[in-house]
Amino acid sequence: MNIPMIIKAVGFLAVLSIPALGFSDYVLHIAISALLWGFIYTGWSVMGRFGLVSLGHGAFMGIGAYMVTMLWNHAGITPWIGIPVAVVVSMAVGFMIGFPCFRFRITGHYFALVTLALSEVVRLLIVALRDYTGGSLGVTPDSVISADTPNSFIAMQFSDKVTWFYIVVAVWVVGLLVWRAVDRSMIRYAMEAVSQEEDAAASLGVHVTRTKLIVTMISAGMTAVGGAIYGQYQLYINPETTSGIAISLQIVFAAIAGGMFVQLGPTVGAVITLLLTEGLRQTVGHDVHGLDVMIYGAMLVLFIIYMPRGVLGRVIEVFENRTGGTSGPTTQPRPQPGE
């Protein structure tokens, strides 16, 4: 076992032991939120790191959250079936938007704006279908839990935060494994070639459209799972917090802030943004609205100008320069955002 593996093992055990340390429910809630958002941001970075900057992930999150809740509320279908259905639908939407985009080589600004339109379409559809979805007021999954039955496996509703913590840890770890699987597959090399020079990559036998579609669909599916879990955990969803331009931008920026080219970067992004919001709320109080968003925005501007690889990306870079660099794929030059 080498040193990085020991660090990873210790870190993982530390994460697992959080509930046993006797923290309050509030701290546990922050930890759950950080890991859940970390998972969603990781899902975005699966495609974002290759220059497929999607501003449409609010759409996939909205599909995940609303599909599962609608199936449960209106058809009594358990989230255990609802989540796979939502993932399939989300992937299908990813395919429907991705295929023409990639086929007609819509990239850069245009790809970002087309996906932005998609996330707005989903948000507005949720609002427009207010007879079923509750519109802008949001919706609550029909509750089956009470004081007598605090947990329901079938409804995926648990009143106990520790249970949620372990569910979210499991989801998050799977997300990291998917990220690593993509990182170590041929897809990565193909996508890096494509993001540098599409024609050259195609001439070397890379199936550009297919490769892009694969990462898009993986990313869409992961985001749908994140949205579904978010809905089940919060037991309340509304169109603004699960879809639309605001949430899409939040996903993109947190992933960039943490560092989308490294495995734990998006999670670090989630931790940073949550600590910022919660820290400010604790120090300046509930009445001062907007300060967190303002600092967050300023941070993003500075990050993109001075630290385009994000916090964790930069830390690893500095560390590797100091130790003279280690062998392995992590020391290879990575593309900058959008390359």
Next chain:
Amino acid sequence: MDFPLTDPFFWETVIQGLLFGGVLALLSLGLNIIFGVIDVVWICYAELIMLGMYTIYFLYSDYGVPLPLAMLAGILVVALLGAALHYFIIRPILHTEPINQLLVTGGVLFFLQGFATLAFSVEFRNLGVSFGSIEAGDMYIPTTRLLAFIVSLVAVVGLWLFLKRTYLGTAIRAISQDRDVMPLMGVSPGKIYLVTSALGGGLAGLGACLLVLLYDIHPAIGLTFGPITFMVCVMGGLGNMIGGFIAAFIFAEFIALGGFYAEIEWGYVIAFAFFIVMMFIRPQGILGSKS
């Protein structure tokens, strides 16, 4: 319901759509010129409009500045903001990948929205100025909307004349056609970019003057008008002002008629879905030429 062509409400809706199209056309002008010349999408464009609206509102309501003067100040403030945005934020990363410039203005979007929430609170503010409405047959047309429509037509023509007839306008058009050769011809791209950013900001300010008459002001208003403005520009062919103008009216009619037959959200859903489909059919925009 009557046959639509004889239904006055139908025609009122069509005209409302036309007038809304004028507003959208004006909103998209500034974004379009910035994209055409600098090749940057300001995601925070609608937030600049919001700040312009607040400027006008506070000058008029709290300081008693006459409305035309307050509007002039609003335009100036947003023009300065546009120039500052370019100089301090876009310029340092102009040489990097285009998507970085789009993302950095996204950071500015959050910053401005947070700033507005912090400084002005989330409450909805209304200027409370109304010019009544014009009655034509069975139809009522609000004067403010008609005014907005006329102003946007004038602005489009004015901008067109500026670009065609003045030296500066010619330089701006030249640089948007070939940014490598123009420096050799003695045009400084840096200066032109700065002027264009101020001009784009000024047009956003002009948009603010009209929106402030038509809608309540609140910190999240940018999120309402931002996406639709981008869609208008992209569908017209980013940088193509006439295309953007036509696209604005197509979108506005979709939204108005969608709202007439169902609910307003359906209008937006159809308009955005139409946009996505159009992107696949004509990715270069409705008037763009195949490159």
